[in-house]
Amino acid sequence: MLKVYNTLSRKKEDFVPVKPENAKIYSCGPTVYSFQHIGNMRAAIFQDTIRRSLKFLGFKTTSVQNITDVGHLVSDEDEGEDKMLKAAKKENKDPFQIAKFYTDVYLQDLKQLNVILPTFMPKATEEIPEQIEIIEDLLKKEIAYTTTDGVYFDVAKFPEYGKLSGQSLEDKQQGASDRVEENTEKHNPQDFALWKFTTGKNSNHIMKWDAPFGEGFPGWHIECSAMSAKYLGSEFDIHTGGIEHIPVHHENEIAQNTCSGKVTNVKYWLHNAHLQVNGEKMSKSAGTAYLLSDLIEKNYDPIAFRELVLRTHYRKSLNFTFESLETGTNNVNKINDFYNKLDDLKTTQKDTNEILNSATNQLENFTNSIEDDFNTPKAFASLYDFMNDFNKLTQFSQEEINTAKQFMEKLDEILGLLKPKTKTQIPQQIQDLANQRKDAKENKDWAKADELRNKIQELGFTIKDDKTAKEGYLLSKK
Ligand SMILES: [Zn+2]
Structure with missing residues (x-):
């Protein structure tokens, strides 16, 4: 029986999928305005391990990893500069070209790491109507509200807010009080942007879409709610991410999921720890x-x-x-x-x-x-x-x-x-040298045999004598 550690319950639980015949997994993917470092690669290998393991254990799987190609804001804050736009300016390309370039590099990295790709890899920019639909619904329910610079989610309307991280709204407020709040119209400091209007400092935003509540672009968290609902349905089994996603991004996702009724049940929340370099x-x-x-x-x-x-x-x-x-x-x-x-x-x-x-x-x-x-x-x-x-x-x-x-x-x-x-990558030239060495040894010409061994080594290969081998030796790449 597979047991998984569920961040939500803070213990290992038996893995029982909603639909026994098909385990469904959603993973938060990269933001593609720059190269992904090896910490991001750790997350990708972790997701790959889950998918491969479920298959190994006999489950059929459907898996999704999103690509965040919308030029949203610095990390998970609502304020700050647009990194996609910044990269675009620096590299003299438009944001769509930037996103495409870094997505391709990311996919190439995954291939080299032998990561088997998920069933679906939707891009945030291609799923805008699905995001708008959820925002409209939240506005209608008066869980979201409009300010001059965007549409915000009112966390006070969701009493369970904080259940994943185990932090109450009060705890969170304490931590947030040091931060500079640029938008004084927000009802609570933790209220987060669902949509930002192309006004004020965001008026130059190149990636923008029409919406019933005003032209603009989506906040970061809404895409994961929209895409998980679209590709996996209202109930699915595993949601993964890095531990840094727990206190904000995943709390916000849960709030959006539950209040919109789009995703009513994510059974297991799994998070990978960080990668440090030289202990730092x-x-x-x-x-x-x-x-x-x-x-x-x-x-x-x-x-x-x-x-x-x-x-x-x-x-x-x-x-x-x-x-x-x-x-x-x-x-x-x-x-x-x-x-x-x-x-x-x-x-x-x-x-x-x-x-x-x-x-x-x-x-x-x-x-x-x-x-x-x-x-x-x-x-x-x-x-x-x-x-x-x-x-x-x-x-x-x-x-x-x-x-x-x-x-x-x-x-x-x-x-x-x-x-x-x-084995097939051992070139003919090396194989010929190995054969010549075998002949030299049979003729007891040790000097020649040594010379050939050195030559093979110089060319980047190792030859080892092994009595159990068919040819009496084994060749490998150094
Ligand atoms: Zn996400």
Whole structure:
């Protein structure tokens, strides 16, 4: 039985989908006015792990991740500059081009991280009528009100406001009192914008739409209510986001969902913790807000970063260091070398399958770890225990090799660390050198054999003698 930690109840709960035949998941996606740093990539890998795990456990899934391409305001505040517009000015492009560019980069990053995309990835700018409809409804119910610069949600009209973060409105008000309030027409400091008019400092806003309540553009929170309702219906199972979404963005979503009646039930709220760099908060000014492309530039494989993320439980703060990324590289190589080696092993006739028990037991352990709130770090132990058991064998039947391959491929349905046949990426030139080295060794020409080994290494590959291999050696990329 899958158990998930629900932020709403602050405990692990049995996962029972609204519709047993189809688990539905909504994930808050990126705001695409700039590059996404590796902290955002952690969130993407977390979402991917949930989707992959549910499928692994036999659920059919429908999943959504939105792309925030509306040039809304700084973080989740209602005041401040429009980052999309700022980026557009800086790069001399229109906001739609900016959004498209950064969305494409994001999708490319996900591909390199072996993230399987959700069923739907709607863009906020393409779902404006759905957002307007909810705002109109809230205005009609007098839960929303109009001021000179926009339409606001009156949090005092929703008594449950704060139930996700466990903060009462009073607590929140205390925290908010230090902030400068630019809009004095707001009923409560926590009231948030559903829609901003293209007036005053927003009069130059390029992304704008007509609405019955006035021309403008949507606030940040409304798109998630509109899109989750449209693609998943009024009840769905899992809503994910980063822990920074809990106190404002997700509280606001719940308020909009409930008061509009568009989404009446989100069963489980799951949040991933932050990623830190060298034990400290990631910082642009300190140069530690790394992008995936920064890691690639330093010759790291994105899959090594994926491994690093999976090695920490999603609810724990993840400490990114280059040392840990090195470990990721080694682990990914170890796993891929093991998997690729299976095809190169010499087989013998055997009546027994000596590793079948290990495969069965470790698959069970692995599944138990995943069912315990997606405990990927614990799940890795099952993978390595199996590999150790297999490595103790000195002779292999084809059946045992098949068992090992199936085991590795099964676990990889969640882990996603096996690279598409690294073996085929070994160029003919390297294979020829390896063959020549084999001949040299057979002729006892050790000097020549050493020379060829060095040459193979210089070209970026490793050759290891292995008696259990068909050819007597194993080749891998360094
Ligand atoms: Zn959201």
